[in-house]
Amino acid sequence: MKKFKLYYDKDLEQDWLQKMSQDGWAFKNFFLGVYTFVPCQPGEYIYQIDLLDDKNKSIQSFTAFMEDIGVEVVAQWYRWVYLRKKADDGPFEMYTDIESKINQYNRIKNFFLSFLFIESICFIVEFSAAIRTENPTLWLFTALIGLICLAFLRIVWKCSFKIEQLKREK
Amino acid sequence: MCYNSPLTEALFYILLAVRKPNHGYGIIQEVSDITNGRLVLGPGTLYGAINSLLSKKWITLYSEDKSSRKKKEYLITTDGKDVFYKEVDRLRELIENAKLMEDLV
Numbered sequence: 001m002k003k004f005k006l007y008y009d010k011d012l013e014q015d016w017l018q019k020m021s022q023d024g025w026a027f028k029n030f031f032l033g034v035y036t037f038v039p040c041q042p043g044e045y046i047y048q049i050d051l052l053d054d055k056n057k058s059i060q061s062f063t064a065f066m067e068d069i070g071v072e073v074v075a076q077w078y079r080w081v082y083l084r085k086k087a088d089d090g091p092f093e094m095y096t097d098i099e100s101k102i103n104q105y106n107r108i109k110n111f112f113l114s115f116l117f118i119e120s121i122c123f124i125v126e127f128s129a130a131i132r133t134e135n136p137t138l139w140l141f142t143a144l145i146g147l148i149c150l151a152f153l154r155i156v157w158k159c160s161f162k163i164e165q166l167k168r169e170k
Numbered sequence: 171m172c173y174n175s176p177l178t179e180a181l182f183y184i185l186l187a188v189r190k191p192n193h194g195y196g197i198i199q200e201v202s203d204i205t206n207g208r209l210v211l212g213p214g215t216l217y218g219a220i221n222s223l224l225s226k227k228w229i230t231l232y233s234e235d236k237s238s239r240k241k242k243e244y245l246i247t248t249d250g251k252d253v254f255y256k257e258v259d260r261l262r263e264l265i266e267n268a269k270l271m272e273d274l275v
Binding site: 053066068099103104 | 178179180193194195198210211212213214215216217218219220221241242
């Protein structure tokens with residue numbers, strides 16, 4: 001089964017993959033918003049989504065490490081990785097202490113900050129072009145990019161909020 | 171090497187688990203065993219910690235057998251041991267000072 005969805009919040013995406021697994025659909029592959037699922041036992045797998053370190057570009061070493069400890073790297077999309085483990089093998093959570101949870105949210109925050117920066121420049125360019133030419137297509141693009149900017153801003157804000165929350169727990 | 175802040179619990183136990191050559195799964199297993207299942211290291215937490223310990227040279231890659239796809243093993247270095255014992259001294263001081271609480275009663 002294939003499903004098309006656009007997620008930019010990995011927590012919501014993870015919850016969705018988890019729900020699909022509960023319903024007997026195991027996530028298998030991701031490409032440009034298309035999620036491929038194959039039938040599985042209801043609740044057979046626990047899914048986790050992670051963002052790899054910018055410096056640590058070698059996905060091979062990450063995958064080898066995870067496989068050595070019994071975690072399957074199901075799919076990869078740029079720096080994003082989808083991991084899973086059989087639910088029978090016990091609980092599965094990628095990050096178990098506050099420091100590493102903060103690190104993860106920091107990585108995600110910086111990832112979206114750099115895209116927010118690029119998108120903001122695009123927005124300004126499109127916006128000024130739209131004003132100049134009064135072309136409706138350009139206005140449409142401006143609105144679209146504006147929406148993307150807002151979505152990224154929301155994620156950056158959410159990550160900052162989570163980091164602050166975790167720091168208070170320390 | 172200069173390290174004055176307390177080690178996190180994860181780093182402390184990872185250093186302990188690589189006093190002899192040990193691989194990722196072995197580290198998770200041993201830490202869980204000696205803490206009676208209280209501390210189960212998440213794969214991402216362990217991966218990040220190992221990379222940070224490697225870059226600080228507190229642990230080193232002990233073996234990597236590419237032909238048989240044997241798991242990577244890690245081993246503590248002299249620097250790592252220094253940091254570990256410094257932390258143990260700090261913890262001893264805590265335990266020692268904790269006795270003051272009992273003296274009061």
